[in-house]
Amino acid sequence: MELSERLKAVADWVPAGAAFADVGTDHAFLPVWLLLNGRIQGAVAADLRPGPLDSARRTAAQYGVTEQLSFRLCDGLTGIQPQEADVVAIAGMGGETIAAILNAAPWTKEPGKKLLLQPMTSLPDLRNFLQQNGYELLRERVVREDKRLYTVLEAAAGAMPPMTPGEQCGGRPDTWVAEPLRLNYIDALLEKLRKEQAGVERSSKPEDQRRRAFLRQAITELEQEKGAWKYANGF
Numbered sequence: 413m414e415l416s417e418r419l420k421a422v423a424d425w426v427p428a429g430a431a432f433a434d435v436g437t438d439h440a441f442l443p444v445w446l447l448l449n450g451r452i453q454g455a456v457a458a459d460l461r462p463g464p465l466d467s468a469r470r471t472a473a474q475y476g477v478t479e480q481l482s483f484r485l486c487d488g489l490t491g492i493q494p495q496e497a498d499v500v501a502i503a504g505m506g507g508e509t510i511a512a513i514l515n516a517a518p519w520t521k522e523p524g525k526k527l528l529l530q531p532m533t534s535l536p537d538l539r540n541f542l543q544q545n546g547y548e549l550l551r552e553r554v555v556r557e558d559k560r561l562y563t564v565l566e567a568a569a570g571a572m573p574p575m576t577p578g579e580q581c582g583g584r585p586d587t588w589v590a591e592p593l594r595l596n597y598i599d600a601l602l603e604k605l606r607k608e609q610a611g612v613e614r615s616s617k618p619e620d621q622r623r624r625a626f627l628r629q630a631i632t633e634l635e636q637e638k639g640a641w642k643y644a645n646g647f
Contacts (some may be wrong), residue, residue, distance in 0.1 A: 413475065415445050417557040421564045422501050422528050426451055430526075433458065433497035435488055435513060436505055440468030440481065447477045456492050458484040488513035489520070499526045507534030511541035521546050521569040529565045536580040538565075548572045553589040554597040561597050577626045578633025581605065585637050590645045598638045605631050 415423060419442050426432060426446055433456040434443045443455035457472075459465045465485055472478040484491040489500065500520060502510050510531055514520055520527060527547070531538050542549060548570025554561050563583075575584070582601055588594055609627040612620040641647070 413441065413445050413448060415441060417555045418530055418562040418564065419445075419503060421553060421555045421562075422503055422530055423451070425528050425564070425566055426499055426501070427526075429453070430499040431495075431497050432456070433489070433492050433500045435492075435500060435502045436460070436464075437468050438464045438504070440471045442501060442503070443481060444471050444475050444477055447480050448475060454480045454482070456482045456484055456496055458486050458489070458492060460485075460487050489517035492517075494519035494522060494525075498524055499528065501528040501530075503528075503530035504532060507531035507536075507538030507541075511538055514541070514547075515545065523569060525568060527565075527567040529567060530562060531565070532562075535563060535583075539575060539580055539583065542567050543572050543575055546571070549584060549587050551587050551589060552583045553591065554593045556593060556596075561593065561600060563597070576633060577630035578637065581630045582634050582637065585641065588641075592647055594641060595638065595647055598634055598641070602631060602634055602638075605634070 423442060423445060428451055430452055432443060432446060432452045434440065435458050437443065437457040437459050440457045443457050446452045446455065457468045459468065462485060465483055469478070469483055472481050486492070502513060510529055529538070539549065546569060547567045549572065550566045550568060552563060552565050554563050582598060605627055609624065609631065612624045612627070
């Protein structure tokens with residue numbers, strides 16, 4: 413079995429022997445890969461819908477690991493007990509959905525718990541949620557799958573100061589894994605933010621004025637980070 417680049421990035425951060433839970437497991441590729449490669453001895457594979465969970469069961473049967481997986485039909489982490497997982501992966505969902513799942517499971521802030529998150533959208537919202545609700549971002553990295561860039565985050569219980577606009581949009585520079593794709597990520601993010609900025613520059617609405625100031629600050633920070641990152645990492 414081969415994982416997609418974004419799922420492989422999540423798998424790389426699962427420590428050996430972890431009690432693992434995969435939320436929104438879909439075909440269960442991630443826990444099955446971890447089992448096949450001897451990284452874990454068992455896992456909980458959870459999904460909200462019966463169809464994906466049936467696909468997960470078929471994948472497990474195909475690779476002979478059905479007995480090592482526990483399949484749960486549940487919303488987020490509602491069907492998983494704290495003692496069943498010290499590493500929780502939530503991949504392929506929107507950032508706001510991931511935040512809602514974590515908000516409904518405060519045990520994910522217990523000591524020793526690790527979160528591996530791969531949001532598809534709303535990264536600033538997810539970063540803000542983590543900062544405001546007792547989590548600490550430990551590291552982030554970016555991977556390319558086909559033509560799209562994806563971000564993987566590792567978080568755990570902890571405290572971190574409020575984020576600046578640039579950090580909300582692009583993450584904290586000191587948590588990013590040093591790799592060339594970080595520059596591609598910043599460039600793509602700057603292009604997106606500049607397009608949004610052009611759309612609000614002429615607006616007189618109070619909310620657009622606040623957003624304009626936010627965007628200006630974020631763009632300035634990211635441009636500065638880009639230069640500093642290239643210098644520090646030899647890119």
